Amino acid sequence: PDGSRRFTTLTNGGPLFVHVKDDKILRVTPIEFDAKDADSWSIDARGKRFTPKRKATVAPHAMSMKSVVYSDKRVLYPMKRVDFDPNGERNPQNRGISGYERISWDEALDIVSSEIKRQKQKYGPGSMTIAHGSHHQWGNVGYYLSSLLRFGNLIGFTRLSLNPDSWEGWYWGAQHHWGHSQRVGIAGNYGTVEDCLQEAEMMVFWSCDAESTNGGYMGFEGTQRRLWAKELGIEFVHIDPHYNPTAQLLGGRWIPIKPTTDPALAQAIMYVWVTEGLYDQEYVAQRTTGFEEWRDYLLGKEDGTPKTPEWQEPETGVPARVVRALARQWGGKKTYLAAGANGSGFGGAGRGATGAQWARCMVMMMAMQGLGKPGVNMGNLQAGTPLDHEFYFPGYADGGISGELVFNGNAVNNYQKMPHVITMNPVRQMIPKQQLPEAIINGKAEGYLWDGVATELQFAPFQYPMPGYSPIHMIYKYGGSYFSTLTESSRMVEAYRHDSIDCVVNQSIWMEGEAQFADIILPACTAFERYDIGEWAAGGGYLPHGFNGTNHRIVALQHKCIEPRGESKSDYEIFSLILQRLGLGAIFNEGCSELDWCKRVFNSSDVSKRISWKEFCKKGYYVVPAEKPALRSPVNFRWFAEGRMKDIQEAMPLPSQWAEDFGKGLQTPSGKLEFMPETLKRSDPNNPERPVLNRYIPAWEGPHSKELFGKYPLQMIATHSRYSFHTHVDGKNGFTQDITDHRVCIGGHYYWLVRLNARDAEARGIAHGDLVKVFNDRGAILCAAHVTSGVANGVVKSFEASAEYDLRELDGEQLEVGGCMNILTPSRSQQRGTSSMSPNSCLVEVMRWDGSRPGDA
Amino acid sequence: MDKWNLIVDVAQCHNCNNCVLAAKDEYVGNEFPGYSASHPKQGRGVIAIDSTYRGSSAMVDVAHRPKLCQHCDNAPCVAKGQGAVSKRPDGIVIFDPVKAKGRKDLVEVCPHGAVIWNEELELPQNWIFDAHLLDQGWNMPRCEQVCPTGAISSVKVSDEKMQALVQELGLEVERAELKPRVYFKNLYRETQVFIGGSLQLERDGLLDCAAQVEVALVKEGQELARTTSDLFGDFRFDGLEPNSGVYCLEISAAPGDAKTVQCDLKAESIVLEPFTL
Numbered sequence A: 001p002d003g004s005r006r007f008t009t010l011t012n013g014g015p016l017f018v019h020v021k022d023d024k025i026l027r028v029t030p031i032e033f034d035a036k037d038a039d040s041w042s043i044d045a046r047g048k049r050f051t052p053k054r055k056a057t058v059a060p061h062a063m064s065m066k067s068v069v070y071s072d073k074r075v076l077y078p079m080k081r082v083d084f085d086p087n088g089e090r091n092p093q094n095r096g097i098s099g100y101e102r103i104s105w106d107e108a109l110d111i112v113s114s115e116i117k118r119q120k121q122k123y124g125p126g127s128m129t130i131a132h133g134s135h136h137q138w139g140n141v142g143y144y145l146s147s148l149l150r151f152g153n154l155i156g157f158t159r160l161s162l163n164p165d166s167w168e169g170w171y172w173g174a175q176h177h178w179g180h181s182q183r184v185g186i187a188g189n190y191g192t193v194e195d196c197l198q199e200a201e202m203m204v205f206w207s208c209d210a211e212s213t214n215g216g217y218m219g220f221e222g223t224q225r226r227l228w229a230k231e232l233g234i235e236f237v238h239i240d241p242h243y244n245p246t247a248q249l250l251g252g253r254w255i256p257i258k259p260t261t262d263p264a265l266a267q268a269i270m271y272v273w274v275t276e277g278l279y280d281q282e283y284v285a286q287r288t289t290g291f292e293e294w295r296d297y298l299l300g301k302e303d304g305t306p307k308t309p310e311w312q313e314p315e316t317g318v319p320a321r322v323v324r325a326l327a328r329q330w331g332g333k334k335t336y337l338a339a340g341a342n343g344s345g346f347g348g349a350g351r352g353a354t355g356a357q358w359a360r361c362m363v364m365m366m367a368m369q370g371l372g373k374p375g376v377n378m379g380n381l382q383a384g385t386p387l388d389h390e391f392y393f394p395g396y397a398d399g400g401i402s403g404e405l406v407f408n409g410n411a412v413n414n415y416q417k418m419p420h421v422i423t424m425n426p427v428r429q430m431i432p433k434q435q436l437p438e439a440i441i442n443g444k445a446e447g448y449l450w451d452g453v454a455t456e457l458q459f460a461p462f463q464y465p466m467p468g469y470s471p472i473h474m475i476y477k478y479g480g481s482y483f484s485t486l487t488e489s490s491r492m493v494e495a496y497r498h499d500s501i502d503c504v505v506n507q508s509i510w511m512e513g514e515a516q517f518a519d520i521i522l523p524a525c526t527a528f529e530r531y532d533i534g535e536w537a538a539g540g541g542y543l544p545h546g547f548n549g550t551n552h553r554i555v556a557l558q559h560k561c562i563e564p565r566g567e568s569k570s571d572y573e574i575f576s577l578i579l580q581r582l583g584l585g586a587i588f589n590e591g592c593s594e595l596d597w598c599k600r601v602f603n604s605s606d607v608s609k610r611i612s613w614k615e616f617c618k619k620g621y622y623v624v625p626a627e628k629p630a631l632r633s634p635v636n637f638r639w640f641a642e643g644r645m646k647d648i649q650e651a652m653p654l655p656s657q658w659a660e661d662f663g664k665g666l667q668t669p670s671g672k673l674e675f676m677p678e679t680l681k682r683s684d685p686n687n688p689e690r691p692v693l694n695r696y697i698p699a700w701e702g703p704h705s706k707e708l709f710g711k712y713p714l715q716m717i718a719t720h721s722r723y724s725f726h727t728h729v730d731g732k733n734g735f736t737q738d739i740t741d742h743r744v745c746i747g748g749h750y751y752w753l754v755r756l757n758a759r760d761a762e763a764r765g766i767a768h769g770d771l772v773k774v775f776n777d778r779g780a781i782l783c784a785a786h787v788t789s790g791v792a793n794g795v796v797k798s799f800e801a802s803a804e805y806d807l808r809e810l811d812g813e814q815l816e817v818g819g820c821m822n823i824l825t826p827s828r829s830q831q832r833g834t835s836s837m838s839p840n841s842c843l844v845e846v847m848r849w850d851g852s853r854p855g856d857a
Numbered sequence B: 001m002d003k004w005n006l007i008v009d010v011a012q013c014h015n016c017n018n019c020v021l022a023a024k025d026e027y028v029g030n031e032f033p034g035y036s037a038s039h040p041k042q043g044r045g046v047i048a049i050d051s052t053y054r055g056s057s058a059m060v061d062v063a064h065r066p067k068l069c070q071h072c073d074n075a076p077c078v079a080k081g082q083g084a085v086s087k088r089p090d091g092i093v094i095f096d097p098v099k100a101k102g103r104k105d106l107v108e109v110c111p112h113g114a115v116i117w118n119e120e121l122e123l124p125q126n127w128i129f130d131a132h133l134l135d136q137g138w139n140m141p142r143c144e145q146v147c148p149t150g151a152i153s154s155v156k157v158s159d160e161k162m163q164a165l166v167q168e169l170g171l172e173v174e175r176a177e178l179k180p181r182v183y184f185k186n187l188y189r190e191t192q193v194f195i196g197g198s199l200q201l202e203r204d205g206l207l208d209c210a211a212q213v214e215v216a217l218v219k220e221g222q223e224l225a226r227t228t229s230d231l232f233g234d235f236r237f238d239g240l241e242p243n244s245g246v247y248c249l250e251i252s253a254a255p256g257d258a259k260t261v262q263c264d265l266k267a268e269s270i271v272l273e274p275f276t277l
Ligand SMILES: Nc1nc2c(c(=O)[nH]1)N[C@H]1C(S)=C(S)[C@@H](COP(=O)(O)OP(=O)(O)OC[C@H]3O[C@@H](n4cnc5c(=O)[nH]c(N)nc54)[C@H](O)[C@@H]3O)O[C@H]1N2
Pocket: A132, A133, A134, A135, A136, A137, A142, A165, A166, A167, A348, A351, A478, A479, A480, A481, A482, A484, A485, A486, A507, A508, A509, A510, A524, A525, A526, A527, A571, A718, A719, A720, A725, A726, A727, A728, A799, A800, A801, A821, A822, A825, A839, A840
């Protein structure tokens, strides 16, 4: 009625209708289904029938998209650093200091393509690295695992070997107890929504803030289900240093805990179970191995210290009586353990020095309680809805148009259904991502692989540089997140300015802090300005069946809603133009526009069996009908608990990885849940930092770090921010700036928040809303203090992933004022023999800041 | 005639700010002549969340509440506006984007603090209930559409029916004299306070939580309420008037053995030190 056109798109926070008028986005709204869309499922539980709302819920970052599309921080033209002369002085020392001049696309493409050639000629393969963030705007075509990878493979690049940041403790720890290597050490959630609602009596949320992390991409799809659980009277417990929004909404007992001490609490609970006979002895006997040794450790037979509730009290800050009460309830009731964002994995507790110990404990606890029995499972109701798991549509990690057959799920799924030119990166050299600065500054680094194909792959160290390949001299950066997502991130400043780096290209949508360390900036456009296609929350690859966190499977054409702003272009087009200059244009694009690729993806999927391309383009989305009740997925681990063949849709482990007959048992060498993991015994038996027996080892940066703790007595956790998706949708003068729990405007500057307890604040003379300096030996950040009773004593709760990196000199001090909390976090790996991050074991001090402010002068 | 009302359940709001963002999305950069000029890109929007924490140590809760124009029937802004602010027959209050120019006084006149000042356009602006969308046939405002918990719901009914709903659902208003059209559920989570505590007892030389113990709340010799401690030994009396003075807690440690704890309730909720039976 108002003359606007309604398009569809998908975001990291859910699907949207995009209302456009005169080439301008008027508004974005959630998709509400119409009568023609497929019916919803229902679940019957305890005499009630539950059916989800007939719409797609969205996360706040999705609701903020318009503001970042139209942000005044968009890069609208190609730019060159003023003192970067590819044919003369390059002035690497001025990266991040000198300004930029606008150049034409022709000039930019010429410089970048000739630099790629020069690198190959001068140094040889591997001298260019491609560095990107883990998250990307949604879609199968434009995604980094798709177009960017295809581009990289066609020119050859040194890969950054990512640490399994989301999965950290699960990958390096839990995996050894229960397998699931292809899920990076966490479990699936099949059938658990129904089981939990029908059977569970209690849910223990442990390092789980589902209302903030949305299971990743699922908007608030799980919220309604958790409210059903509340309606059914399921009891809730929340173990978290932060009285987080999930606890705030659901209520139940909050158990505040000191960060990184969770394994001590877990062991004390298990101690009570052992001494009071509150565990499933038959299950332990039949489905697990190594329990006696573990039991003896709990009882103190091994080290003389029984792991009693009293033992853990000074460590965790949780009163012993509370531990006993919790252990008794848990032992006596059918309980769902909701660990981390997915319920069966993730959680900030996995990203501290004791992350692997904690995740290992989570699995051991479930092994004692009968994992898979009715009402006894892992899950937070965020995933495991009764959807159709066989209907095929590729997820983003299935490889898109990459042609890559090794580093994503392409070979398994996508490629067979959508044949396209195969590409391959002949450079085997890799840099461990967290050590990128050292690799550049010291010229060498050592890392351990994140490779989910097999548990064994994590044990073999790899070296940079790799004989035969060139060290890196060029960085092709995609986006600008590293100052706030890499640990001890100011290391990047020196790395960027290092002599050995001839050229830095940054292909960015926004002029974020890190972009300003580039020599050439190429303006990319948002997904609203180009075509793509995808399914909501479908990760694919290492996130198989990720869509089952939503209430309805939605496949959407991501329309090009508006023309690209300024001179920005889609990433795909930028790659295509660069490669054309290298004679590789046609190999890259196969003569296809992005919309052509969308159609190829559509045709390869089961959607094309249900509706025509034309209908799909017109309506914009397709709702996959829910599974017929009789064909719903069985419950995860039920088959295991009952000693049957695996009967869920997860095609893992690989055929060779079943120790018993195919289809029987877990991926572990014994096929059982292992208290004393065989894979560690075999391959890393004497690692004092990751012992086979999962003993409690206090954090190397924490209350036991005597000298440091004296200087910096507050434990900071900087976890995932609720209103932005990492750096996405933060800063950039967007809408989220004015959310009072996200940033606070003081004197015209928007500060990042640190939450601290009233007692800790009072001791430092800090009032709510004060400007504070948060600091340790690694740096100092100016933040706004949020004083609250919702944080445990001694804890500073902040968030990672500010999009602003803004270093100032104020009163003679170097202060970061954009909120890059990771400047303060340690870059050390959790344990020897792993490449892992531990940002949540970080000591800081906080003091009121009465000095000059960024707005002054 | 049917008119618009909004029901906000304070206990269901979890501060996701979707409603805040939807209002920014709708009004920033968009003009709806006759309804609204473009809103400022930065600054508090016409919807904002107010949070009230209560309690301490492990006994904490927080109430979040979207603050927005309450479309009062007896609105000081309409009175003062002299035509710059009008009340529509369907109950919605609109600040005229032309006539209200320069009227900063209309920001101050709102007792709910619901009006923002658009510096650039020199306009006072309120949340107009998305009247322009309702007039196009939308059946709810955007804040309701994006709310994941159901904390916000709009109802278009006659005033009589609304009053019946108020009775049925136990709804409350703020500043009844203004006759606001926004109604609240569970407002006590913001306006009232609680007294709570944890009970423990010694068993085999160790402290345990004391579950299932009866506690009575007594004021001036009169028992006001009675509860039992939960499995963590926690108990709580909620919905008390702030600054309501001295209360006694009678804790039935054993049959016939009641222990008494006294406390003076000020502006904030009280969480007692763990009490050993
Ligand atoms: N302290 C602390 N640090 C952490 C964590 C923590 O818990 N605490 N968590 C860790 C975890 S789990 C993760 S996953 C990482 C995430 O860390 P990152 O992956 O580094 O963060 P993102 O913000 O997702 O980075 C995405 C980047 O890609 C860019 N980008 C997105 N889409 C496009 C596109 O279409 N085109 C182009 N050209 N660019 C695009 C964005 O602008 C952004 O710069 O952070 C880790 N860091």
